Amino acid sequence: MTTLNNPIFQDENKAREALEAVRWPEGPICPHCGNSAQDRIAKIEGKKHSHRPGLYYCNECQGQFTVTVGTVFERSKIPLTKWWQATFLLNSSKKGMSAHQMHRMLGVTYKTAWFMMHRIREAMHDMKPGPIGGEGKTVEADETFIGGSKKNRAYAKTAPKKMHVMSLVEQGGESRSFHVANVTAKTLRPLIVKAASRKSHLMTDEGKWYQRVGEEFASHHSVNHAIEEYSRKVGELRVSTNAAENFFSILKRGIYGTYQHVSEAHLQRYLVEFDFRYNTRKITDGERAAKALKGIEGKRLTYRPTH
Numbered sequence: 368m369t370t371l372n373n374p375i376f377q378d379e380n381k382a383r384e385a386l387e388a389v390r391w392p393e394g395p396i397c398p399h400c401g402n403s404a405q406d407r408i409a410k411i412e413g414k415k416h417s418h419r420p421g422l423y424y425c426n427e428c429q430g431q432f433t434v435t436v437g438t439v440f441e442r443s444k445i446p447l448t449k450w451w452q453a454t455f456l457l458n459s460s461k462k463g464m465s466a467h468q469m470h471r472m473l474g475v476t477y478k479t480a481w482f483m484m485h486r487i488r489e490a491m492h493d494m495k496p497g498p499i500g501g502e503g504k505t506v507e508a509d510e511t512f513i514g515g516s517k518k519n520r521a522y523a524k525t526a527p528k529k530m531h532v533m534s535l536v537e538q539g540g541e542s543r544s545f546h547v548a549n550v551t552a553k554t555l556r557p558l559i560v561k562a563a564s565r566k567s568h569l570m571t572d573e574g575k576w577y578q579r580v581g582e583e584f585a586s587h588h589s590v591n592h593a594i595e596e597y598s599r600k601v602g603e604l605r606v607s608t609n610a611a612e613n614f615f616s617i618l619k620r621g622i623y624g625t626y627q628h629v630s631e632a633h634l635q636r637y638l639v640e641f642d643f644r645y646n647t648r649k650i651t652d653g654e655r656a657a658k659a660l661k662g663i664e665g666k667r668l669t670y671r672p673t674h
Contacts, residue, residue, distance in 0.1 A: 371452065371455070373653075375448070375451050376448055376451055376452050376455070377448060378448065379420070379446055379447060379448055380420065382446070382447035382448045382450070382451050383420065383421045383433075383434060383447050385451065386434050386435075386447060386450075386451075386660065387421070387434045389657050389660050389661055390434055390438075390660075390661070390663070390664060391434070394408070395408050395410075395423050395432075395434075397423075397425035397427065397428060397430060397432060398432050398436045398437030398664075399425065399428050399430040399432060399436075400425060400427050400428035400430065402425050402426075402427040402428065404427075407425065407426040407427050408423055408424070408425055408426070409423065409424045409426065410422070410423050410424075411423065411424055411431070419433065421433045421434060435447075437664060437665060438663035438664050438665075438666065439486040439487075439489050439490055439663045439666045439667060440486070440663060441667065443486075445475070445479065445483065449473050449475065449483075450483070451656070451660075452472075452473055453469060453473060453480070453483050453484065453487060454487050454490075454656045454659055454660055455652065455653070455656040456469065456472065457469075457484060457487055457640070457659075458643075458644065458647075458652055458655040458656045458659055459652035459655070459656070460625075461617065461621075461644065462617060462620050462621035462624060462625050463621040463625045463626060463637075463640060463641070464484075464625065465625055465626055465627070466480045466481040466484055467480075469483070469484060485633070485636060487659060488636040488637070488639055488640045489636065489662075489666050490659050490660060490661075490662040490663045490666065491639050491640055491643040491659050491662060492636075492639045492662065492666075493662065494665075494666075496543065496562070498561070498562060498563055498564040499535060499537040499540055499541050499542075499543060499562065499563055499564070499567075500537050500540070500563045500564040500566070500567030501564045501566055501567060502564075502566040502567075502585070504537060504538070504540070504564075504566075504567050504568070505537065505538045505567060505568045505569075505570060505604060505605065506535055506536070506537050506538070506563045506564075506567045506568070506569055506570070507535070507536045507537075507538065507569075507570045507571070507607065507608045507609075507610050507611040508533070508534070508535050508555075508559060508563075508569060508570070508571045508577060508608075508611065509533070509534060509536075509571065509572060509608045509611035509612065509615070510531060510532065510533045510534075510547075510550050510555075510574070511531075511532050511534075511615045511618075511619070512529040512530065512531060512532070513529065513530045513531075513532055513618075513619070513622055513629065513634065514527050514528055514529035514530050528631065530546060530631055530634055531546070531547045531548065531549060531550050532544060532545065532546055532547070532615075532618075532634075532638065533545050533547050533550070533555055533558065534611050534614055534615065535558075535559065535562050535563050535611075536610040536611045536614050537563075537567075537610075538570075538605065538610050539610075541642075541645070541646040542611075542614050542642050542645050542646060543562040543563070543642065544614075544618075544638040544639075544641065544642050545558050545562075545635070545638070546631075546634045546635045546638060550574070550576060551576055552575070552576040552577075552578075552579055552580065554576075555576055555577075555580065556579070556580045559580050560580065560583060563584075565583050565584050565585070566584075566585055567584055567585060568584065568585050568586045568587075568588070568604055569581050569584040569585075569586070569587045569588075570587075570588055570589070570590075570604075570605075570606055570607060570608060571587070571588075571589045571590075571608065572589055572590055572591075572592050572608055573589050573590070573591050573592065573593065574589075577589065586604070588601055588604065588606040589606070590606055590607060590608060597609065614641075614645060617641065617645070618638075618641045621637075621641060622637065643655075643659065
């Protein structure tokens with residue numbers, strides 16, 4: 368999959384078959400009872416086509432299901448071709464794509480495009496991520512602010528709220544980003560020790576909130592930005608937070624340049640989006656889109672009670 372000329376973006380049957388291949392590489396699995404025995408699952412077919420396409424029947428629990436049941440796509444009336452298009456576009460745009468741009472390109476309403484994009488971000492979310500770093504590896508920790516500046520106000524009487532973001536970035540590896548209420552040792556430590564292996568070498572700036580947690584790692588070094596120190600060598604280690612700063616530059620160009628505004632309620636989902644693209648930067652756009660859709664299972668995202 369390299370361009371929007373791919374049949375999965377145009378043909379509903381091809382789109383469904385592609386999603387089945389991503390979700391069920393070894394054959395369909397019943398989302399109701401977990402049955403994976405292929406001789407106990409039957410595809411409902413017939414010349415009259417009185418059933419919906421892609422319908423399966425489980426002989427274990429006598430339930431019916433399609434590839435979207437038990438996923439973020441469940442009960443969606445949006446064609447799978449448009450889901451594939453939206454996922455590909457969001458994953459091939461380094462700094463993201465606005466919901467307005469998406470709704471114009473897909474021919475759906477803005478509200479639909481906005482909801483689709485949040486569902487895709489939910490699919491990108493790894494529910495059980497392993498820690499980054501490890502023995503002999505280096506992890507950088509840094510924090511930044513997301514939010515408007517006082518000088519950029521046009522008519523608002525109060526400055527927009529600045530939101531705190533802390534990111535861990537393994538040098539040459541993956542990132543983990545978090546929306547935090549405040550930047551204190553008490554707030555940051557649980558996130559750092561859970562997301563990064565304590566066998567790693569930890570690199571930070573001179574922030575005092577890193578001093579105590581740094582003692583739990585293989586080693587802890589810091590750079591002093593106040594005296595314009597940004598990188599130095601300690602033996603074989605590169606003491607720097609440049610990888611984290613580079614990640615923040617992509618994040619902020621996306622937030623300010625593409626999305627313009629992100630509410631505090633949804634900020635963590637946007638961080639997941641940027642983490643996902645950063646962590647899959649070494650694969651193709653098509654592979655990245657398929658990887659995102661692997662995460663649709665077992666998740667529901669609604670803004671009203673489910674029935």
